[in-house]
Amino acid sequence: MKNKENAIVVGAGLVGSLWSILLAKRGYKVDLYEQRSDVRKKGFIGGRSINLAMSHRGWKALEKAGVDQKIRELSIPMHGRMMHSTTGELTFQPYGKQNEAIYSVSRGGLNLELLNIADSFENVTINFDEKCLGIDTKTKTVGFSNYATKEKTSQDADLIFGTDGAFSAVRDSIQRRPRFNYSQDYLEHGYKELSIPPLPNGDFALDKNALHIWPRGHFMLIALPNIDGSFTCTLFLPFEGEVSFEKLTDNETVLAFFEKYFADTIPLIPNLLEEFSENPTSGLVTVKCSPWSYANKVMLMGDASHAIVPFYGQGMNSGFEDCTVLDELIDINEGDWLETFKEFNDARITDANAISELAKRNFVEMRDSVGNDLFLLRKKIEKHLNKKYPKQFLPVYSMVSFSHIRYSEALAELDRQDKLFERILKIDDIKNNWADNPQVDVVFLEWHESFLINN
Numbered sequence: 510m511k512n513k514e515n516a517i518v519v520g521a522g523l524v525g526s527l528w529s530i531l532l533a534k535r536g537y538k539v540d541l542y543e544q545r546s547d548v549r550k551k552g553f554i555g556g557r558s559i560n561l562a563m564s565h566r567g568w569k570a571l572e573k574a575g576v577d578q579k580i581r582e583l584s585i586p587m588h589g590r591m592m593h594s595t596t597g598e599l600t601f602q603p604y605g606k607q608n609e610a611i612y613s614v615s616r617g618g619l620n621l622e623l624l625n626i627a628d629s630f631e632n633v634t635i636n637f638d639e640k641c642l643g644i645d646t647k648t649k650t651v652g653f654s655n656y657a658t659k660e661k662t663s664q665d666a667d668l669i670f671g672t673d674g675a676f677s678a679v680r681d682s683i684q685r686r687p688r689f690n691y692s693q694d695y696l697e698h699g700y701k702e703l704s705i706p707p708l709p710n711g712d713f714a715l716d717k718n719a720l721h722i723w724p725r726g727h728f729m730l731i732a733l734p735n736i737d738g739s740f741t742c743t744l745f746l747p748f749e750g751e752v753s754f755e756k757l758t759d760n761e762t763v764l765a766f767f768e769k770y771f772a773d774t775i776p777l778i779p780n781l782l783e784e785f786s787e788n789p790t791s792g793l794v795t796v797k798c799s800p801w802s803y804a805n806k807v808m809l810m811g812d813a814s815h816a817i818v819p820f821y822g823q824g825m826n827s828g829f830e831d832c833t834v835l836d837e838l839i840d841i842n843e844g845d846w847l848e849t850f851k852e853f854n855d856a857r858i859t860d861a862n863a864i865s866e867l868a869k870r871n872f873v874e875m876r877d878s879v880g881n882d883l884f885l886l887r888k889k890i891e892k893h894l895n896k897k898y899p900k901q902f903l904p905v906y907s908m909v910s911f912s913h914i915r916y917s918e919a920l921a922e923l924d925r926q927d928k929l930f931e932r933i934l935k936i937d938d939i940k941n942n943w944a945d946n947p948q949v950d951v952v953f954l955e956w957h958e959s960f961l962i963n964n
Protein backbone atom coordinates (compact mmCIF):
# COMPACT_ATOMS: atom_id res chain seq x y z
CA MET A 510 0.00 0.00 0.00
CA LYS A 511 2.89 2.39 -0.56
CA ASN A 512 3.09 5.24 -3.06
CA LYS A 513 -0.49 6.45 -2.82
CA GLU A 514 -0.88 9.66 -4.74
CA ASN A 515 -4.46 10.78 -4.82
CA ALA A 516 -7.36 10.84 -2.41
CA ILE A 517 -11.10 11.46 -2.36
CA VAL A 518 -12.52 13.07 0.77
CA VAL A 519 -16.32 12.82 1.07
CA GLY A 520 -17.91 15.63 3.12
CA ALA A 521 -16.47 19.14 3.44
CA GLY A 522 -17.64 19.69 7.01
CA LEU A 523 -15.19 20.43 9.81
CA VAL A 524 -13.23 17.17 9.70
CA GLY A 525 -13.24 16.70 5.91
CA SER A 526 -11.98 20.24 5.23
CA LEU A 527 -9.22 19.95 7.83
CA TRP A 528 -8.15 16.49 6.65
CA SER A 529 -7.99 17.71 3.04
CA ILE A 530 -5.56 20.45 4.14
CA LEU A 531 -3.31 17.96 5.93
CA LEU A 532 -3.31 15.60 2.92
CA ALA A 533 -2.61 18.51 0.56
CA LYS A 534 0.35 19.57 2.69
CA ARG A 535 1.79 16.11 2.15
CA GLY A 536 1.48 16.56 -1.62
CA TYR A 537 -1.56 14.36 -2.24
CA LYS A 538 -3.91 15.31 -5.03
CA VAL A 539 -7.19 15.73 -3.15
CA ASP A 540 -10.74 15.75 -4.48
CA LEU A 541 -13.10 16.99 -1.78
CA TYR A 542 -16.81 16.35 -2.40
CA GLU A 543 -19.67 18.10 -0.58
CA GLN A 544 -23.40 17.69 -1.02
CA ARG A 545 -24.15 21.31 -0.12
CA SER A 546 -23.55 24.30 -2.36
CA ASP A 547 -20.49 26.46 -1.81
CA VAL A 548 -21.19 28.07 1.55
CA ARG A 549 -18.89 30.92 0.62
CA LYS A 550 -21.30 31.95 -2.16
CA LYS A 551 -24.63 31.17 -0.53
CA GLY A 552 -23.94 31.99 3.12
CA PHE A 553 -23.64 29.34 5.76
CA ILE A 554 -26.70 27.20 6.27
CA GLY A 555 -26.80 26.20 9.91
CA GLY A 556 -28.29 22.92 10.97
CA ARG A 557 -26.36 21.83 14.01
CA SER A 558 -25.10 24.06 16.79
CA ILE A 559 -24.18 27.63 15.88
CA ASN A 560 -21.10 27.63 18.07
CA LEU A 561 -18.80 24.97 19.42
CA ALA A 562 -16.39 24.66 22.32
CA MET A 563 -12.84 24.12 21.09
CA SER A 564 -10.22 22.67 23.44
CA HIS A 565 -6.62 21.41 23.31
CA ARG A 566 -7.16 18.53 20.88
CA GLY A 567 -8.92 20.75 18.39
CA TRP A 568 -6.29 23.50 18.63
CA LYS A 569 -3.45 21.03 18.06
CA ALA A 570 -4.97 19.85 14.77
CA LEU A 571 -5.64 23.45 13.67
CA GLU A 572 -2.03 24.28 14.47
CA LYS A 573 -0.88 21.47 12.18
CA ALA A 574 -3.04 22.94 9.42
CA GLY A 575 -1.66 26.43 10.18
CA VAL A 576 -5.04 28.03 10.89
CA ASP A 577 -5.05 28.21 14.67
CA GLN A 578 -4.06 31.89 14.95
CA LYS A 579 -6.84 33.07 12.67
CA ILE A 580 -9.46 31.01 14.50
CA ARG A 581 -8.17 32.14 17.90
CA GLU A 582 -8.85 35.72 16.88
CA LEU A 583 -12.48 34.75 16.25
CA SER A 584 -12.96 32.81 19.46
CA ILE A 585 -14.01 33.67 23.01
CA PRO A 586 -12.29 32.00 25.98
CA MET A 587 -14.60 30.43 28.54
CA HIS A 588 -12.67 29.92 31.77
CA GLY A 589 -15.36 28.01 33.63
CA ARG A 590 -18.99 27.18 34.14
CA MET A 591 -21.39 29.80 35.45
CA MET A 592 -24.28 28.02 37.13
CA HIS A 593 -27.63 29.76 37.33
CA SER A 594 -29.92 28.53 40.13
CA THR A 595 -33.73 28.64 39.84
CA THR A 596 -33.72 31.74 42.02
CA GLY A 597 -31.10 33.45 39.86
CA GLU A 598 -27.98 33.00 42.06
CA LEU A 599 -24.73 32.57 40.17
CA THR A 600 -21.87 30.22 41.04
CA PHE A 601 -18.68 30.19 39.01
CA GLN A 602 -16.62 27.03 38.74
CA PRO A 603 -13.28 27.28 36.89
CA TYR A 604 -12.56 24.54 34.35
CA GLY A 605 -8.86 24.33 35.08
CA LYS A 606 -5.92 26.49 36.07
CA GLN A 607 -6.04 30.27 35.68
CA ASN A 608 -4.78 30.37 32.10
CA GLU A 609 -6.82 27.37 30.94
CA ALA A 610 -10.02 27.83 28.98
CA ILE A 611 -12.18 26.22 26.37
CA TYR A 612 -13.06 28.52 23.46
CA SER A 613 -16.39 29.31 21.85
CA VAL A 614 -15.99 29.36 18.06
CA SER A 615 -18.52 29.79 15.29
CA ARG A 616 -19.15 26.50 13.45
CA GLY A 617 -19.89 28.32 10.19
CA GLY A 618 -16.90 30.66 10.49
CA LEU A 619 -14.55 27.79 11.25
CA ASN A 620 -15.84 25.68 8.36
CA LEU A 621 -15.53 28.63 6.01
CA GLU A 622 -11.96 29.33 7.03
CA LEU A 623 -10.97 25.68 6.61
CA LEU A 624 -12.58 25.56 3.17
CA ASN A 625 -10.75 28.70 2.09
CA ILE A 626 -7.43 27.28 3.16
CA ALA A 627 -8.11 23.90 1.52
CA ASP A 628 -9.05 25.76 -1.66
CA SER A 629 -5.81 27.74 -1.63
CA PHE A 630 -3.83 24.55 -2.37
CA GLU A 631 -3.31 23.88 -6.04
CA ASN A 632 -3.60 20.15 -5.44
CA VAL A 633 -7.11 20.40 -3.86
CA THR A 634 -10.32 20.50 -5.90
CA ILE A 635 -13.55 21.13 -4.04
CA ASN A 636 -16.64 19.74 -5.74
CA PHE A 637 -19.86 21.19 -4.31
CA ASP A 638 -23.44 20.01 -4.96
CA GLU A 639 -22.18 16.44 -5.18
CA LYS A 640 -24.11 14.01 -3.04
CA CYS A 641 -22.26 10.82 -2.27
CA LEU A 642 -24.38 7.77 -3.03
CA GLY A 643 -22.00 5.33 -1.37
CA ILE A 644 -19.13 3.00 -2.21
CA ASP A 645 -19.55 0.37 -4.90
CA THR A 646 -18.14 -2.56 -2.98
CA LYS A 647 -17.32 -4.46 -6.19
CA THR A 648 -15.33 -1.76 -7.95
CA LYS A 649 -14.30 0.09 -4.73
CA THR A 650 -15.26 3.38 -6.34
CA VAL A 651 -17.47 6.18 -4.97
CA GLY A 652 -20.76 7.19 -6.57
CA PHE A 653 -21.96 10.80 -6.68
CA SER A 654 -25.05 12.55 -7.94
CA ASN A 655 -24.87 16.22 -8.91
CA TYR A 656 -27.78 18.30 -7.56
CA ALA A 657 -27.87 20.73 -10.47
CA THR A 658 -27.29 18.44 -13.45
CA LYS A 659 -28.62 15.21 -11.86
CA GLU A 660 -25.64 13.57 -13.50
CA LYS A 661 -24.36 10.45 -11.74
CA THR A 662 -20.65 9.71 -11.76
CA SER A 663 -18.34 7.13 -10.36
CA GLN A 664 -14.97 8.30 -9.00
CA ASP A 665 -11.85 6.43 -8.05
CA ALA A 666 -8.70 7.27 -6.10
CA ASP A 667 -5.92 5.47 -4.24
CA LEU A 668 -7.50 6.44 -0.92
CA ILE A 669 -11.07 7.34 0.03
CA PHE A 670 -11.95 9.12 3.30
CA GLY A 671 -15.54 9.18 4.58
CA THR A 672 -15.97 12.39 6.57
CA ASP A 673 -19.66 12.75 5.73
CA GLY A 674 -21.00 12.98 9.26
CA ALA A 675 -23.19 10.88 11.55
CA PHE A 676 -25.43 9.66 8.71
CA SER A 677 -22.51 8.82 6.46
CA ALA A 678 -23.29 7.39 3.03
CA VAL A 679 -19.76 5.97 2.88
CA ARG A 680 -20.30 4.07 6.14
CA ASP A 681 -23.77 3.02 5.07
CA SER A 682 -22.42 1.09 2.09
CA ILE A 683 -19.66 -0.69 3.99
CA GLN A 684 -22.01 -1.40 6.89
CA ARG A 685 -23.50 -4.25 4.91
CA ARG A 686 -20.17 -6.06 4.64
CA PRO A 687 -19.58 -9.17 6.77
CA ARG A 688 -18.21 -8.62 10.29
CA PHE A 689 -18.83 -4.88 10.31
CA ASN A 690 -20.03 -3.83 13.78
CA TYR A 691 -22.45 -0.94 14.01
CA SER A 692 -24.68 0.61 16.62
CA GLN A 693 -26.75 3.76 16.74
CA ASP A 694 -28.77 5.04 19.67
CA TYR A 695 -30.71 8.18 20.37
CA LEU A 696 -30.82 9.94 23.70
CA GLU A 697 -34.30 10.41 25.15
CA HIS A 698 -33.44 14.14 25.12
CA GLY A 699 -33.59 16.47 22.15
CA TYR A 700 -32.30 20.02 21.81
CA LYS A 701 -33.52 23.38 20.62
CA GLU A 702 -31.46 26.54 20.04
CA LEU A 703 -32.55 30.00 21.22
CA SER A 704 -30.68 33.29 21.22
CA ILE A 705 -29.74 36.05 23.64
CA PRO A 706 -28.96 39.19 21.60
CA PRO A 707 -26.41 41.81 22.70
CA LEU A 708 -27.64 44.61 24.99
CA PRO A 709 -28.69 47.87 23.25
CA ASN A 710 -25.18 49.28 23.90
CA GLY A 711 -23.64 46.21 22.21
CA ASP A 712 -22.41 44.59 25.44
CA PHE A 713 -22.88 40.94 26.28
CA ALA A 714 -25.97 40.32 28.41
CA LEU A 715 -24.10 37.76 30.55
CA ASP A 716 -20.46 37.23 31.54
CA LYS A 717 -18.90 36.43 28.16
CA ASN A 718 -16.00 34.39 29.53
CA ALA A 719 -18.07 31.54 30.90
CA LEU A 720 -20.17 28.69 29.64
CA HIS A 721 -23.51 29.35 31.29
CA ILE A 722 -25.55 26.45 32.64
CA TRP A 723 -29.01 26.37 34.12
CA PRO A 724 -28.94 22.82 35.59
CA ARG A 725 -32.41 21.52 36.42
CA GLY A 726 -31.96 17.84 37.24
CA HIS A 727 -33.25 15.88 34.26
CA PHE A 728 -32.81 18.75 31.82
CA MET A 729 -30.81 21.95 31.36
CA LEU A 730 -30.24 25.10 29.39
CA ILE A 731 -26.75 26.23 28.37
CA ALA A 732 -25.43 29.38 26.67
CA LEU A 733 -22.17 30.00 24.78
CA PRO A 734 -20.96 33.48 23.70
CA ASN A 735 -20.58 34.62 20.07
CA ILE A 736 -18.20 37.35 18.93
CA ASP A 737 -21.08 39.62 17.86
CA GLY A 738 -22.08 40.06 21.53
CA SER A 739 -24.89 37.49 21.46
CA PHE A 740 -25.19 34.10 23.15
CA THR A 741 -26.57 30.94 21.64
CA CYS A 742 -28.63 28.97 24.15
CA THR A 743 -29.40 25.30 23.83
CA LEU A 744 -32.25 23.70 25.73
CA PHE A 745 -31.73 19.97 26.35
CA LEU A 746 -35.03 18.39 27.35
CA PRO A 747 -36.63 14.92 27.03
CA PHE A 748 -38.85 14.51 23.97
CA GLU A 749 -41.54 12.81 26.07
CA GLY A 750 -42.67 12.68 29.70
CA GLU A 751 -43.90 14.96 32.43
CA VAL A 752 -41.50 17.80 31.68
CA SER A 753 -40.71 17.46 28.00
CA PHE A 754 -40.89 18.99 24.54
CA GLU A 755 -44.18 17.17 23.87
CA LYS A 756 -45.81 19.15 26.71
CA LEU A 757 -44.67 22.51 25.34
CA THR A 758 -47.33 22.83 22.70
CA ASP A 759 -48.23 26.52 22.68
CA ASN A 760 -47.11 29.97 23.91
CA GLU A 761 -48.78 29.51 27.31
CA THR A 762 -47.05 26.22 28.12
CA VAL A 763 -43.67 27.48 26.85
CA LEU A 764 -43.90 30.67 28.89
CA ALA A 765 -45.06 28.85 32.03
CA PHE A 766 -42.13 26.39 31.61
CA PHE A 767 -39.59 29.21 31.31
CA GLU A 768 -41.17 31.13 34.22
CA LYS A 769 -40.88 28.06 36.43
CA TYR A 770 -37.39 26.88 35.50
CA PHE A 771 -35.49 29.64 33.69
CA ALA A 772 -37.16 32.87 34.86
CA ASP A 773 -33.94 34.91 34.69
CA THR A 774 -33.58 34.17 30.96
CA ILE A 775 -37.00 35.54 29.94
CA PRO A 776 -35.89 39.20 29.74
CA LEU A 777 -32.72 38.08 27.92
CA ILE A 778 -34.44 36.13 25.11
CA PRO A 779 -36.78 38.73 23.57
CA ASN A 780 -37.94 36.39 20.78
CA LEU A 781 -38.41 33.38 23.01
CA LEU A 782 -41.86 32.36 21.80
CA GLU A 783 -41.15 32.90 18.09
CA GLU A 784 -37.83 31.08 18.28
CA PHE A 785 -39.30 28.26 20.31
CA SER A 786 -42.00 27.58 17.74
CA GLU A 787 -39.83 28.18 14.66
CA ASN A 788 -36.51 26.55 15.59
CA PRO A 789 -36.32 22.79 15.11
CA THR A 790 -36.15 20.29 17.94
CA SER A 791 -33.35 17.90 17.02
CA GLY A 792 -32.26 14.50 18.28
CA LEU A 793 -28.89 13.49 19.74
CA VAL A 794 -27.39 10.37 18.25
CA THR A 795 -24.49 8.17 19.29
CA VAL A 796 -22.90 6.11 16.53
CA LYS A 797 -20.25 3.45 17.06
CA CYS A 798 -18.75 1.15 14.47
CA SER A 799 -15.72 -0.99 13.73
CA PRO A 800 -13.58 -1.39 11.78
CA TRP A 801 -13.37 2.12 10.40
CA SER A 802 -11.46 0.99 7.32
CA TYR A 803 -12.53 -1.08 4.35
CA ALA A 804 -10.61 -2.89 1.61
CA ASN A 805 -7.36 -1.19 2.68
CA LYS A 806 -8.55 1.85 0.79
CA VAL A 807 -11.49 3.48 2.57
CA MET A 808 -11.26 5.11 6.03
CA LEU A 809 -14.03 6.71 8.09
CA MET A 810 -13.20 9.73 10.26
CA GLY A 811 -15.06 12.19 12.51
CA ASP A 812 -18.78 11.74 13.13
CA ALA A 813 -18.97 9.23 10.27
CA SER A 814 -17.23 6.70 12.52
CA HIS A 815 -17.97 8.05 16.02
CA ALA A 816 -20.83 10.47 16.58
CA ILE A 817 -21.22 11.30 20.27
CA VAL A 818 -23.54 13.38 22.43
CA PRO A 819 -22.28 16.98 22.83
CA PHE A 820 -21.94 17.17 26.63
CA TYR A 821 -18.15 17.09 26.85
CA GLY A 822 -17.77 19.42 23.85
CA GLN A 823 -15.55 16.80 22.24
CA GLY A 824 -17.30 15.69 19.02
CA MET A 825 -15.40 18.04 16.74
CA ASN A 826 -12.34 17.94 18.99
CA SER A 827 -12.15 14.16 18.72
CA GLY A 828 -12.71 14.33 14.95
CA PHE A 829 -9.86 16.83 14.69
CA GLU A 830 -7.73 14.56 16.84
CA ASP A 831 -8.44 11.76 14.32
CA CYS A 832 -6.68 14.01 11.78
CA THR A 833 -3.69 14.59 14.09
CA VAL A 834 -3.30 10.90 14.93
CA LEU A 835 -3.68 9.68 11.34
CA ASP A 836 -1.23 12.32 10.14
CA GLU A 837 1.33 11.26 12.75
CA LEU A 838 0.89 7.59 11.83
CA ILE A 839 1.69 8.35 8.19
CA ASP A 840 5.06 9.67 9.37
CA ILE A 841 5.67 6.84 11.80
CA ASN A 842 4.90 4.23 9.12
CA GLU A 843 6.79 6.13 6.42
CA GLY A 844 3.83 6.17 4.06
CA ASP A 845 2.84 2.51 4.54
CA TRP A 846 -0.94 2.89 4.49
CA LEU A 847 -1.71 -0.74 5.33
CA GLU A 848 0.07 -0.41 8.66
CA THR A 849 -1.27 3.13 9.16
CA PHE A 850 -4.87 1.99 8.70
CA LYS A 851 -4.34 -0.93 11.06
CA GLU A 852 -2.78 1.18 13.81
CA PHE A 853 -5.37 3.94 13.39
CA ASN A 854 -8.21 1.42 13.80
CA ASP A 855 -6.56 -0.18 16.82
CA ALA A 856 -5.93 3.06 18.69
CA ARG A 857 -8.76 5.33 17.74
CA ILE A 858 -11.76 3.02 18.08
CA THR A 859 -10.91 2.40 21.74
CA ASP A 860 -10.52 6.13 22.34
CA ALA A 861 -13.70 7.05 20.46
CA ASN A 862 -15.69 4.57 22.55
CA ALA A 863 -14.16 6.08 25.68
CA ILE A 864 -15.06 9.69 24.85
CA SER A 865 -18.54 8.51 23.87
CA GLU A 866 -18.97 7.10 27.40
CA LEU A 867 -17.40 10.17 29.03
CA ALA A 868 -19.77 12.45 27.10
CA LYS A 869 -22.81 10.52 28.30
CA ARG A 870 -21.60 10.67 31.90
CA ASN A 871 -20.88 14.39 31.60
CA PHE A 872 -24.52 15.02 30.74
CA VAL A 873 -25.53 13.81 34.19
CA GLU A 874 -22.81 16.04 35.66
CA MET A 875 -23.93 19.13 33.74
CA ARG A 876 -27.67 18.89 34.13
CA ASP A 877 -27.72 17.56 37.67
CA SER A 878 -24.51 17.39 39.69
CA VAL A 879 -23.17 20.89 39.00
CA GLY A 880 -25.93 22.23 41.23
CA ASN A 881 -25.15 19.72 43.95
CA ASP A 882 -23.11 20.65 47.07
CA LEU A 883 -21.14 17.40 47.26
CA PHE A 884 -20.19 17.69 43.61
CA LEU A 885 -18.99 21.28 44.11
CA LEU A 886 -17.01 20.16 47.13
CA ARG A 887 -15.39 17.38 45.07
CA LYS A 888 -14.38 19.93 42.44
CA LYS A 889 -12.72 22.10 45.11
CA ILE A 890 -10.84 19.14 46.57
CA GLU A 891 -9.79 18.03 43.05
CA LYS A 892 -8.28 21.45 42.50
CA HIS A 893 -6.55 21.37 45.88
CA LEU A 894 -5.06 17.89 45.22
CA ASN A 895 -3.92 18.93 41.76
CA LYS A 896 -2.11 21.91 43.27
CA LYS A 897 -0.55 19.90 46.08
CA TYR A 898 0.26 16.75 44.05
CA PRO A 899 0.54 18.02 40.45
CA LYS A 900 2.44 14.94 39.24
CA GLN A 901 0.11 12.44 40.88
CA PHE A 902 -3.30 13.98 40.36
CA LEU A 903 -4.95 15.57 37.33
CA PRO A 904 -8.74 16.10 37.29
CA VAL A 905 -10.42 14.14 34.48
CA TYR A 906 -11.96 17.28 32.96
CA SER A 907 -8.41 18.64 32.51
CA MET A 908 -7.23 15.36 30.98
CA VAL A 909 -9.99 15.53 28.39
CA SER A 910 -10.01 19.25 27.66
CA PHE A 911 -6.49 20.49 28.41
CA SER A 912 -4.26 17.57 27.49
CA HIS A 913 -3.63 15.02 24.77
CA ILE A 914 -3.84 12.06 27.13
CA ARG A 915 -5.78 9.27 25.44
CA TYR A 916 -9.52 9.35 26.08
CA SER A 917 -9.36 5.69 27.15
CA GLU A 918 -6.90 6.62 29.90
CA ALA A 919 -9.13 9.50 31.01
CA LEU A 920 -12.12 7.16 31.27
CA ALA A 921 -10.14 4.63 33.34
CA GLU A 922 -8.93 7.49 35.55
CA LEU A 923 -12.50 8.70 36.09
CA ASP A 924 -13.45 5.31 37.53
CA ARG A 925 -10.37 5.40 39.75
CA GLN A 926 -11.03 8.95 40.95
CA ASP A 927 -14.66 8.07 41.70
CA LYS A 928 -13.33 5.47 44.13
CA LEU A 929 -10.98 8.02 45.73
CA PHE A 930 -13.78 10.52 46.26
CA GLU A 931 -16.14 7.88 47.63
CA ARG A 932 -13.62 7.69 50.51
CA ILE A 933 -12.69 11.36 50.80
CA LEU A 934 -16.28 12.59 50.92
CA LYS A 935 -16.99 10.22 53.82
CA ILE A 936 -14.34 11.87 56.05
CA ASP A 937 -15.93 13.47 59.13
CA ASP A 938 -17.02 17.08 58.59
CA ILE A 939 -15.14 17.13 55.28
CA LYS A 940 -17.29 20.00 54.07
CA ASN A 941 -15.74 22.37 56.60
CA ASN A 942 -12.20 21.11 56.95
CA TRP A 943 -11.05 19.69 53.60
CA ALA A 944 -8.31 22.22 52.96
CA ASP A 945 -5.95 21.30 55.80
CA ASN A 946 -7.28 17.92 56.81
CA PRO A 947 -4.44 15.34 57.11
CA GLN A 948 -7.00 12.56 56.57
CA VAL A 949 -7.44 13.75 52.99
CA ASP A 950 -3.70 13.30 52.42
CA VAL A 951 -3.68 9.87 54.03
CA VAL A 952 -6.55 8.64 51.85
CA PHE A 953 -5.04 10.25 48.76
CA LEU A 954 -1.58 8.76 49.28
CA GLU A 955 -3.03 5.29 49.96
CA TRP A 956 -5.08 5.54 46.79
CA HIS A 957 -2.07 6.67 44.79
CA GLU A 958 0.15 3.95 46.20
CA SER A 959 -2.36 1.24 45.37
CA PHE A 960 -2.31 2.51 41.79
CA LEU A 961 1.48 2.27 41.65
CA ILE A 962 1.43 -1.26 43.09
CA ASN A 963 -1.21 -2.43 40.60
CA ASN A 964 0.59 -0.95 37.61
Ligand SMILES: Cc1cc2nc3c(=O)[nH]c(=O)nc-3n(C[C@H](O)[C@H](O)[C@H](O)COP(=O)(O)OP(=O)(O)OC[C@H]3O[C@@H](n4cnc5c(N)ncnc54)[C@H](O)[C@@H]3O)c2cc1C
Nearest residue numbers: 520522523524544562641673674811812819822824825826
Ligand atom coordinates in the same frame (compact mmCIF):
# COMPACT_ATOMS: atom_id res chain seq x y z
C1 LIG B 1 -25.92 20.60 19.63
C2 LIG B 1 -24.51 20.19 19.34
C3 LIG B 1 -23.47 20.85 19.97
C4 LIG B 1 -22.14 20.46 19.73
N1 LIG B 1 -21.16 21.11 20.40
C5 LIG B 1 -19.87 20.69 20.23
C6 LIG B 1 -18.81 21.36 20.93
O1 LIG B 1 -19.04 22.28 21.71
N2 LIG B 1 -17.53 20.92 20.73
C7 LIG B 1 -17.24 19.88 19.89
O2 LIG B 1 -16.06 19.50 19.79
N3 LIG B 1 -18.24 19.24 19.21
C8 LIG B 1 -19.52 19.62 19.35
N4 LIG B 1 -20.52 19.01 18.64
C9 LIG B 1 -20.17 17.89 17.75
C10 LIG B 1 -19.72 18.39 16.37
O3 LIG B 1 -20.72 19.18 15.82
C11 LIG B 1 -19.41 17.22 15.45
O4 LIG B 1 -18.64 16.26 16.11
C12 LIG B 1 -18.68 17.70 14.20
O5 LIG B 1 -19.49 18.57 13.47
C13 LIG B 1 -18.28 16.51 13.34
O6 LIG B 1 -17.66 16.97 12.18
P1 LIG B 1 -17.67 16.09 10.86
O7 LIG B 1 -16.94 16.87 9.85
O8 LIG B 1 -17.23 14.71 11.19
O9 LIG B 1 -19.22 15.96 10.48
P2 LIG B 1 -20.20 17.12 10.01
O10 LIG B 1 -19.90 18.38 10.69
O11 LIG B 1 -21.58 16.54 10.14
O12 LIG B 1 -19.88 17.31 8.45
C14 LIG B 1 -20.24 16.35 7.51
C15 LIG B 1 -20.24 17.01 6.13
O13 LIG B 1 -20.52 16.01 5.15
C16 LIG B 1 -21.54 16.48 4.28
N5 LIG B 1 -22.29 15.30 3.82
C17 LIG B 1 -23.14 14.52 4.53
N6 LIG B 1 -23.62 13.54 3.76
C18 LIG B 1 -23.07 13.68 2.54
C19 LIG B 1 -23.18 12.98 1.32
N7 LIG B 1 -23.98 11.89 1.19
N8 LIG B 1 -22.49 13.41 0.24
C20 LIG B 1 -21.66 14.50 0.34
N9 LIG B 1 -21.51 15.22 1.48
C21 LIG B 1 -22.21 14.82 2.55
C22 LIG B 1 -22.38 17.41 5.14
O14 LIG B 1 -23.11 18.31 4.33
C23 LIG B 1 -21.30 18.09 5.97
O15 LIG B 1 -20.75 19.20 5.32
C24 LIG B 1 -21.85 19.39 18.84
C25 LIG B 1 -22.90 18.73 18.20
C26 LIG B 1 -24.22 19.12 18.45
C27 LIG B 1 -25.31 18.38 17.76
